[in-house]
Structure formats: structure tokens, C-alpha cells
Amino acid sequence: MTALSAPPRPPRAATEPAAPVIRLRDLPPCAVRAALGGDGLRLSLGPYTVNLRTRLPELVAMVERLYAAHPVAPADAFVDVEAEVRSAAGPRRWISPQVLFLRDSEVLFQPQPRAHAPAMMEWGLNWCLSVGIHDLMVLHAAVVARPDGRAAVMPAPPGSGKSTLCAGLVAAGWRLLSDELCLVSLHDGALIPCPRPLNLKNSSIDVIKARQPDAVLGPEVRDTSKGVVRHLAPPADSVTRAGEPARPAWVVFPTWAEDAPATMTPLGRADAFLRLVENCFNYHILGGAAFAALGTLTDAAEPCAFTYSDLDDAVAAFDAL
Amino acid sequence: MPSPPSMRSELLRLMGDPGSAPALTPAQWSRLLPVARQARLLGRLAHAVQGAGVLPAVPDGPRRHLTGALRLVAAHHRDVRAEVAHIMEALKDLGAPVVLLKGAAYVLGDLPAADGRLFTDTDVMVPAAALNRAESLLALAGWVPAKSDAYDTLYYRRWMHQVPPLVHFRRGTVLDLHHTLVPPTARVALEASHVFGAARPLPGVPGAWLPAPADMVLHSAAHLFNEGMFNNALRDLSDMDRLLRHFGATEPEFWDNLPARARRLDMETPLAHALIAARSLLGTPVPEAAAARLMARTGLGPRLLSPVFDAALQPAHPACRGRGAAAAVGFLYLRGHWMRMPLRHLVPHLTRKAWRAVLEGLHADTTSQRAMR
Numbered sequence: 209m210t211a212l213s214a215p216p217r218p219p220r221a222a223t224e225p226a227a228p229v230i231r232l233r234d235l236p237p238c239a240v241r242a243a244l245g246g247d248g249l250r251l252s253l254g255p256y257t258v259n260l261r262t263r264l265p266e267l268v269a270m271v272e273r274l275y276a277a278h279p280v281a282p283a284d285a286f287v288d289v290e291a292e293v294r295s296a297a298g299p300r301r302w303i304s305p306q307v308l309f310l311r312d313s314e315v316l317f318q319p320q321p322r323a324h325a326p327a328m329m330e331w332g333l334n335w336c337l338s339v340g341i342h343d344l345m346v347l348h349a350a351v352v353a354r355p356d357g358r359a360a361v362m363p364a365p366p367g368s369g370k371s372t373l374c375a376g377l378v379a380a381g382w383r384l385l386s387d388e389l390c391l392v393s394l395h396d397g398a399l400i401p402c403p404r405p406l407n408l409k410n411s412s413i414d415v416i417k418a419r420q421p422d423a424v425l426g427p428e429v430r431d432t433s434k435g436v437v438r439h440l441a442p443p444a445d446s447v448t449r450a451g452e453p454a455r456p457a458w459v460v461f462p463t464w465a466e467d468a469p470a471t472m473t474p475l476g477r478a479d480a481f482l483r484l485v486e487n488c489f490n491y492h493i494l495g496g497a498a499f500a501a502l503g504t505l506t507d508a509a510e511p512c513a514f515t516y517s518d519l520d521d522a523v524a525a526f527d528a529l
Numbered sequence: 530m531p532s533p534p535s536m537r538s539e540l541l542r543l544m545g546d547p548g549s550a551p552a553l554t555p556a557q558w559s560r561l562l563p564v565a566r567q568a569r570l571l572g573r574l575a576h577a578v579q580g581a582g583v584l585p586a587v588p589d590g591p592r593r594h595l596t597g598a599l600r601l602v603a604a605h606h607r608d609v610r611a612e613v614a615h616i617m618e619a620l621k622d623l624g625a626p627v628v629l630l631k632g633a634a635y636v637l638g639d640l641p642a643a644d645g646r647l648f649t650d651t652d653v654m655v656p657a658a659a660l661n662r663a664e665s666l667l668a669l670a671g672w673v674p675a676k677s678d679a680y681d682t683l684y685y686r687r688w689m690h691q692v693p694p695l696v697h698f699r700r701g702t703v704l705d706l707h708h709t710l711v712p713p714t715a716r717v718a719l720e721a722s723h724v725f726g727a728a729r730p731l732p733g734v735p736g737a738w739l740p741a742p743a744d745m746v747l748h749s750a751a752h753l754f755n756e757g758m759f760n761n762a763l764r765d766l767s768d769m770d771r772l773l774r775h776f777g778a779t780e781p782e783f784w785d786n787l788p789a790r791a792r793r794l795d796m797e798t799p800l801a802h803a804l805i806a807a808r809s810l811l812g813t814p815v816p817e818a819a820a821a822r823l824m825a826r827t828g829l830g831p832r833l834l835s836p837v838f839d840a841a842l843q844p845a846h847p848a849c850r851g852r853g854a855a856a857a858v859g860f861l862y863l864r865g866h867w868m869r870m871p872l873r874h875l876v877p878h879l880t881r882k883a884w885r886a887v888l889e890g891l892h893a894d895t896t897s898q899r900a901m902r
Contacts, residue, residue, distance in 0.1 A: 257590075259559075283556075284554070284555060284556060285555060285590075286555035286556075286558055286559055286588065286589075286590030286591060287559040288590065288593075288594070290563055312563035312566055312567055312846065313563065313567070313846055313847050314567060314845070341593060341594060341597045342596075342597030342598075342600045342601055343593035343594075343596055343597045492604060493600055493601055493604040494600060494604075495600075495603070495604060495607070497600075
């Protein structure tokens, strides 16, 4: 079995047009399943290439649905992350089966119940891309951009309504760079897109379903440490434009509060800097480089705190930025 | 698929000739980097490639992993230096020498074995007579015993060469406080006072000492070849290779003294294992006279066991570790316990551990809920 990938590109002159991008939806489902169950499916996730392996049928179906617009990397492409989700061996698989997430064939995390496999795959990939490489500064933040390329970075702890707000903005035409991992270039402070499925939790699942009846959703996962989790496919246009970095224009710290009117409050730059440090996955590793990059970010972007309850009002407030 | 040993040889070849890094294809890098990472040698590979001046010529994809590894190494080294400063501050009134061990000694001693190395904890050794006082002083400064059950605590206190690992309550850093280099129950008659007697003061850090060069090598050899923990085996062997090359070039009469020192500390067998493996895998230059003197005393044992160690020195990656390697690691784990304690202690201990593993398996359902935050 060979890895499923686009054919190797022949050497070509610089003037020749680039080879056409092959996307997962261009491939027959049996080929996707065969690759995932064999040597792996090479997905381009923003700047990184992940070789993903799994034989779990629910995950194969989820990848086909939620990663349909993602490019499949050519066979000669470099692989950043070897990832696999598989059933745990042992007699307990007949009683209460568990799944494992592996990077480079090494088991990361405790085994999870089989029913949590979809959430585990996405969280495992988040881990690999956020603390596994260290070539970029990684913030725990959603990033969305306007058509003119100006972007809003939204760092927030879980439960602050970040993912819901992100999904609402994306449905209203903002481009998705990421709903979880804000990748920042250490050279020029540009925001590097890594669009992947959006992680909806608990009541936000129904909110988004009501607003977008045609939303493409992954399987429902109950009783995780974060409650009910469901993933929403990213807009195809955002995935197609994953190669276009954006400029940070706003850093918005969102808070959802019942019955609160949508309110943007300007925030001091020093305050924003410190709150960004708390949301930086690799600040302590990058050291001075992260300090400088956060300085550039807080200089370039206007920091504000944002409180909201109604998603329509929130989108209007962002459009008015 | 390449045959099992070839990925390890490919990694070691590249580390020995880092100037050839730009010639690798992206597909070769894709296979090599996971193996380097599993062998805990990615940082050292990156350091070698950077040292050869060819890092900018490595393609973007693999280069970001090498650059990232260098950043991680730099952060770990910063942390180790800071941690040692905290430890020395806490122990400044101990009135006894504090000897830095393993990685901390390599970094603070500016030794080549620190290059590209990552850390999980800090190891220091104080004389047994000062152990209680050291624990009290460290507790006052925030180091408390890591969560462990009564059996673990008893096991460490009664049979081990260190107290149970200490964790700093605020920083979460782990400190291993030793009073000797090997477990007192081990089949090695090591006198800790010899190690303290030969230690050298660490310039610029009052109260801190480094083991004598030969003792650093012997400690590393005993740790790897007697204790049976092969998680970082190739990295540990690479540390020894770098220590041997460095001390062989900088310490007068290092190779003349090493076999005698091994005899004095009852560590001739682990040293023989280390020299055989380092020579064959890493090309470590071992003078014939020193090797002959050592092997004359250890007999055939180390040579007979060397294929087992060679298999266990495979990186923990499926491209490297076949069934033979798994069997070798299992055998050496048992051998490590056999070396560490007499049978009358070993049997109850392993029974207890096996029983606990069964109980933990039964409880896995509840604990797995807490796994991923």
C-alpha cells in the first residue's frame, strides 16, 4: 500500500504554472479510506503537512466531510506530523473500547473512550501543531480576517464564547484563519492561516445549526471534559486561501454574558500584552523572540475587550470595527 | 520499507557527517525526523547541522523542525541554569558539597554532552549524612515530595540511591536528590565517599561541585547498562561518546585512569558495555591499551551481551524496533532489577508493581476522563 498523494511534480522552469492543487473532495471515497487505513493521507493544514492514519470508520467519514476542501500534498512533500488514531489493544476492547492518539508512533495522552475518537483526533492535531514544532509563535486564539486582509485575533479561555463568535463571523463572510491556534510569524508578525474544523461546544451547537441550516457538521461527541462537542467544516473559500497570511488589526478578548449588550471597550496595550502572554502556548520556549513578536502584535493591533450575548449584534459590532 | 537497522544507521551517519544534511530529500527527512525525535536526538542533530554551517541550506520543511528543536534546547538550558541557581540558593547553608549530576553537570560544566540535549528533571547529590537537612532546606524553598503512595515512599527510602522525586510547588520542576550514584542494594560495591572525594568545585557557583570526569562517564554507563531503562538509550550513549571524546582530548591521562577508576568504583562491567557500544555505533575513539586492560578483567560477559544491548539501543520507533529489540528491552528491564536488588526484595517488588498495573487498568475508565484538558 502506498500513501495516497498527488503524483510527484516533475522539475519545472520557474515560469511554468504551478501544478493544480488536488483536494480531498476530488478523490473517490474508497481511495481516501484506503489511504487513511494504509500508509496515510497527506493533508495540507495551512503551513504544515500532516500524514494522518486511521481505520476507525467514524473518523474516515468525518475526515471526508470536514476536510473536503483541504489540499492533499504531493507524494514528495515533506511531512511535518505523522498522526494516527487507533483502537487500543487488549481484552478490554470487547467491554469498553478505547482509542489512542499517536504522533511519530508514540502514544500521546491517556486512552479515551471510543465514542470520543472525533474529539480526540482534533485535540491531538491541535497539540501536534501548537507545541510540537516551535517555528512560529502559537496563541490560543481564534483568528478571522476581513476581505481587505485585516484580521481580528480573539484569545480567550474555554467557555468565553470564542468558538461561537468565530463561527458566527465566518458565516457572515469573515475569512477563517483558525478557531483555536493563532500562528504568528516570528519574522514579520504576519498571521499564518491554518483553517481546520471549528470546535463547537454545548449550546453553541444549536445556535449555529439554527443560523446555518446547511452547516456541515461532524459526529456529536458527548460527555467529554468540555461537554458535548461537534465540529463544523470550515468554509471552502477560507481553506482555498490558506496560503494568504493576514495582518493583525485588532486583538479582541471576548466574553459571553447573558443579556449583555454587544460592547467593545478599548484596552491598554500593556494589559493586552500580558493577557496574550497567558494565551501563548510557547512563550517560555521562544523567550525573547516571543516577547518581540507580542510587542509587534500589540503595536499593530488595536486591543479591546468585547462583551456580548446576541450573535447578530456581535457580528454587527465586528463589522463596525 | 527500509530494513530495521538502517534508520538508526542513517541517523547516526547524518550526525557524524552533518555537512551532508542539505543533500537529503524531503521524503528522507520525513522518515528521519520522527526517528530522531523518538531517540531524543533531534536537538543534537539540529545542533550538529547548525555547527556544520549548513542549516540555511536545509529545505524549509525539515529546517523548521531543526530550528524549533534548537529553540526548545535553548529554553531547557536556560531552565536548568535557573533551576540550579534556585537549588543552590536553597542549599546555601547546607554545609556539605552539592554535586550536580547528569544533564545539570553537562550544562553547568559547559561540556559537549550538553549540546542539543533536553531535560526532564535536575539531579543533584549530597552526602548521606546531609540528606535530611538538604530535604528540609529544599522543603522550606518549595520542593515537596511528588505524589506517591506509601509503598513507593518506603521503596525509595529503604532501597534507593535517591529520595522520592521532589516537585517545586510553584514551578512544577522535578528534582532528584541523590546520596549516592547507584542503589545501595545494587550488586555494585560503590563507595559514595570516593565520588565526593574526587569531585571538583564548579567555578562561579559556590557550594556546587561536578563529579570527576571519569566518574561522570561511569555514572552514565551504570545508569544505562545496569538499570535497564532504555527509553533514552541512544541519547545516553551519545552523551557518553561526547564525554569520552572531550575528556580524552582535554584531561591528562584520562584513558590511563578510566579503567582503574572503574575498578575502584566497581563499575568495570558497565564501562565495558559502554565502550563496546559507543565504539561500534558511534565510532568513539577508545585507545587499544585502555580497552584491553578493561576487557582482561571483565572477561567475555560484555562481548556476549553486546548484541542484546545493540538491539535495545534502537530508537523506540517501529521503523527501528522490531520484535528482537522489544525482547532485548524486556530482558534488560528484568536484568536491571536483578542488578538493583537481591531476589528476596525483587520478587515481592515486581509482584506488587504487576498487581498495581492490573488495578490501574481497572480504574482507567475514570482517570481517562481527566486526560485531556
